[in-house]
Amino acid sequence: MINIIxxxxxxxxxxxxxxxxSRISRCKIVASFPLLEHAIAWNRQQRANIILISSxxxxxxxxxxxxxxxxxxxxxxxxxxxIRSNYSFVLKALDIGIFGILSININEDDLIEAIQVxxxxxxxxxxxxxxxIALQRLLHSHEHDLYELLSxxxxxxMLMITQGxxxxxxxxxxxxxxxxxxxxxxxxxxxxxxxxxVELTHIAISYGLITxxxxxxxxxxxxxxxxS
Numbered sequence: 001m002i003n004i005i006x007x008x009x010x011x012x013x014x015x016x017x018x019x020x021x022s023r024i025s026r027c028k029i030v031a032s033f034p035l036l037e038h039a040i041a042w043n044r045q046q047r048a049n050i051i052l053i054s055s056x057x058x059x060x061x062x063x064x065x066x067x068x069x070x071x072x073x074x075x076x077x078x079x080x081x082x083i084r085s086n087y088s089f090v091l092k093a094l095d096i097g098i099f100g101i102l103s104i105n106i107n108e109d110d111l112i113e114a115i116q117v118x119x120x121x122x123x124x125x126x127x128x129x130x131x132x133i134a135l136q137r138l139l140h141s142h143e144h145d146l147y148e149l150l151s152x153x154x155x156x157x158m159l160m161i162t163q164g165x166x167x168x169x170x171x172x173x174x175x176x177x178x179x180x181x182x183x184x185x186x187x188x189x190x191x192x193x194x195x196x197x198v199e200l201t202h203i204a205i206s207y208g209l210i211t212x213x214x215x216x217x218x219x220x221x222x223x224x225x226x227x228s
Contacts, residue, residue: 002027002119008054009034055083070097077118101125146207149191157184162204
C-alpha cells in the first residue's frame with residue numbers, strides 16, 4: 001500500500017484526489033493538510049510514503065521547509081503538482097531532491113504513474129516542464145546561474161528585500177542584526193554586478209523568484225512607509 005499525504009487548501013481538489021485513489025487499490029490518502037509544516041509534524045509518527053504538494057501551497061520560500069523534510073525524513077517521496085512554467089523554481093526543487101515535478105496539464109493516468117515511479121525512488125518530470133527546462137537552459141546558457149552565485153542565506157534575504165520588506169524587519173525575521181543583513185545585501189550587489197535594490201528586484205523577477213506584481217506592490221509599500 002502506498003500511503004499518501006495531500007498538501008492543498010482546496011477542498012474540491014482533495015475530494016477529487018479521494019475519488020481517484022478510491023479506484024486504485026494500492027494507493028490510499030492517509031491525511032491532508034493546508035500547510036507542509038503540519039504534514040512534517042504528523043509524519044514523524046505516522047510515516048506516509050508520498051507527499052503530494054500543490055504548487056499553490058509551495059512557493060519558493062517553502063523549499064527551505066522541504067529541505068528540512070528531506071534531511072529528517074529522507075524516505076518520503078515528494079511530488080509537486082500543478083506547476084506552471086517556472087524555470088528557477090523547478091531547478092531549485094530538483095536540486096534539493098524533490099522526485100516528482102508535475103505540470104498543470106497532467107491527467108489521472110499521469111498522476112498514478114508519477115506516484116508509482118516516485119515510490120520506487122525514481123524521478124519523473126512532466127514532458128512540458130522538461131521541455132521548458134531545456135529551452136530555458138539554451139536561452140540562459142551565457143548567464144551565470146543565480147544559485148551558483150548566491151548562497152541559500154543570500155537568496156533568502158534577496159527574496160525578502162525584493163518583496164519590499166525593510167532591512168529591519170528582515171533582520172528581525174532571520175534573527176540577525178541589520179548590519180549583518182546589509183553585509184549580505186552588498187555582497188549580493190557585488191556578485192551580481194548591480195548597485196541598487198531595484199536592480200535586485202528586476203533580477204528576482206527575471207528568474208521567476210517573484211512576479212512583477214509582487215515586486216511592484218512591495219516597492220509601493222516600501223515607498224509609502226518611507227513617506228509616512
